[in-house]
Amino acid sequence: MRRGAFKRGLTLFWWLTIAFLYLPLAVIVFYSFNSANSAAHFAGFSLRWYDRLFHNDQLLGALSNSLVLGLASSIVALIIGTLIGYGMYRHRSRKLGWLIVLIYLPIVMPDIVFGISEMAFFVSIDRQFGVLGPSLATMIIAHVTFQIPFVALIVYSRFVGLDPTLFEAAKDLYASPYKRARHFLLPTLKPSLIAAFFLSFTLSVDDFVISFFTAGPENATLPIYIWGAIRRGVSPEINAIATLMIGAVMIAAVLSLLFNRQGRRQ
């Protein structure tokens, strides 16, 4: 009897928490369809803010900045990170403590310290030598720095999950070092490389703090643009663009669920 009440209490608590988690997002979605220019009351359904969105050059510019930054940094991070992941695996019998510390550093360092130190560093270099002033380049550098560890760890864990004799089997079956890379390493690694690329890209597009401190005035990314719009006084377009971003996340969530299902079935 009391057990039943306890369980019912838990279920109620679960739904309350879910409401807590989704309410702020739901409000944004709701008001994005509001015809009135207000967050306080709902005047009727409208898509006008979405329409405005596609004519907002600043916002479209920010979107393209985000994509360029995400793509460029992910490609660089993928190459460098894969090399580290492979090196860590190949030489895992050695003492690589210093490397592990180095790799975890970008992950554990607080965003704000990360961003500020990059910015202070770049600004000082710029003052001294006239290079590396705040620009897309500095943003890419900063993003690659925090993406490298994730790529390296994904690649490393893929290798660790492999039967180590596979490497020997490839040698044994007449594959030269080049052919081993082309016919064994890369194909085996492909799913992990794709995953690492998408994670890097997502981290980059989602990042606000580090971008904010390393960006030049022309390099506002989507989160930076939204931030600025919020600080200037909310425009309902923010609701619309935020809704689109929330939608993208929801699609990603459903996809990840389907992907996991399929993965487990195999």
Place this chain on the structure above:
Amino acid sequence: MVKTDETEPNSPSPYPLAAYSRSMSPDTRHLLWSVAPGAIWIAIFLVLPSFYLIGVAFMTNGPYGQPQMPLSLDAFRQLAGFGFLGWSPGNLYTLLRSLWQTFVATGLVILVAYPLAYHISICREKWRPIMLLAVVVPSWTNQVIRAFGWMNLLSPGTPMADAAQFLGLIGPNMGLYPSNFAVTLGLVYNFLPFMVLPLYAAFEKLDMALVEAARDLYASPVRAFWHAVFPQTLAGLLAGTVLVSIPAFGMYVVPELLGGGRAMMLGNLVANQFSGGSNWPLGAAGALIMLIATFGGLYAMRKVGKRLGGGEEVVI
């Protein structure tokens, strides 16, 4: 970077790096070539800037906000409240407020996450991944947008603000933000999944035989929980506490959007010194405190984690 004096003395090469590379075993060379690009990248673009920032913390503030010689502890004195105009508690309050917010938010997150993680772990197996995903998904949206969502919910005229006004908690025509309360709420909202995941992992591994035995021995569910369940979740709780409290202490976006001047946290103080306020040494000193808190926290967790049995692979 590379010590050239270790190359063979009898073969002076115009390319010391190449000569050094040749003097190594093939294995070591392979390690260096694979690991060097990333290691050097992180060293130049993160380690070096961090050391530069630490250096700045010990410099003097120049007239235009740029750091200059001589070395001094001015920045730390300012952080403790000693300015040109005598002592004022502003900065010290910010520091203490950051600690307090971190403490309260972490505590609240534990209170919510603990029953939540338990609930997920006792639900049917096919629902568990979906439930976990449901908890995590909101944190995949951009943190600026999430804070913005709360601004919408807490602003004047919304049902929540109306309710607070009715209860007399806030004055008429006021919103629930900006306020310390809104910052706490934002922090809890941000970091809840970070606590649920490790706790869920602990609950999932829970040895139910021990719980049964405890029900047998202690009879009361409360005592059974305390003696059989709680100790088994301690490692998860510890991991969650680190995952929540370290980033919460350095939080920038939430207090900036939901807090305002009187609910400022250390992250905002630091950021302000590099933009409007322009006092790099003071900002760097604040950042140094954050770094110390971060690495101190991680170190403490490793120590405690080892004492807890070490078997738990705590996430770092």
Place this chain on the structure above:
Amino acid sequence: MTAPSSAETTDTSNGHVRDASAIALKNLHKRFGRDAIALDGVDLDIHAGEFFTLLGPSGCGKTTLLRILAGLEAPNEGTLTIGGKQVTDTPPHLRSVNTVFQSYALFPHLSVRDNITFGLRMKGVPANERRRRVDEIADFIKLGALVERRVNQLSGGQRQRVALARALVCEPDVLLLDEPLSALDAGLRTQLQVELRRTQKRLGMTFVFVTHDQDEAMVMSDRIAVLDSGVIQQVGPPHEVYERPVNAFVARFMGHVNLFEIQAVEGARVSTALGSLTMERPLPADQQQGMLLIRQEVIELGPEVPEGYNALEGVVRERLYRGSRVEYRLEVNGILLMATASNLGQRLYPVGDRVTVSICPEDVVRLDA
């Protein structure tokens, strides 16, 4: 139990020319780190077309030796010749040697067919010939429809077959097998032992097989090398290694238990804790120390003692009925003696019975301690 198989083995190995060494190892040394010695001066000749087994407990160096043959490990000292060519420093992908790994090491990203063609593809064999050879080998190993499956759809035994096919299709000079049957259950294992041996005989290829299981080694091999602590203890055909082990280690490893230290020698009479035993002929002066071995199955129980046999009195302490045979734990002069009798329908001795033990002088074997 090994008599028929060992007779057959002798026949086949006699059929080959003795001096055609497929593999010659000279003074191989291998150390890991500073003081872990894996191989300590190994000299070995493996003949072309023979089924050769490296037998020993884990850590004896047998796997290291196999890996040196494959080129996956380089010796610190010594030379290795395969098919007349010195290959000590040749990397694995340039050696005409293939391995069936213990874990099978099938590539998870490739189908069964692509796994089997992998080696041919790397060697640059044209596609149509690759297809022909894969079909040929699949037919030979009876893979049937398995060729079109994915690797993760295969059972343990099927994986073993695919791994074998993948190595054989390359037609190497030498095939190396690293405990390829150890992951399988007993029934399948026995079946595959027979299959593997037949395959080797039909191809006439040189097989070097590593195992820690002496029964497996005896069933399959033309010759066995017993290793311990990085040193080869004995090389010979199964019956020789089993019936005439050179030392106590080999004897114990081959499953013998009745080993007794030599206490005194007087002509052909040797005294041990078990009692005084007559050997076939007197021990030479340099062999008057060491141990005596009496194999379990040569001990005869019964009232009458055949002419010239050693006779001892014992008590049955334990009896283990195994169907085709019966094992007795006997106490003779306060010492434990194990005896195995074929179950030919004669009477079983109950525990506590006094029995007379007869041992033919020919079956008393002297070996090093």
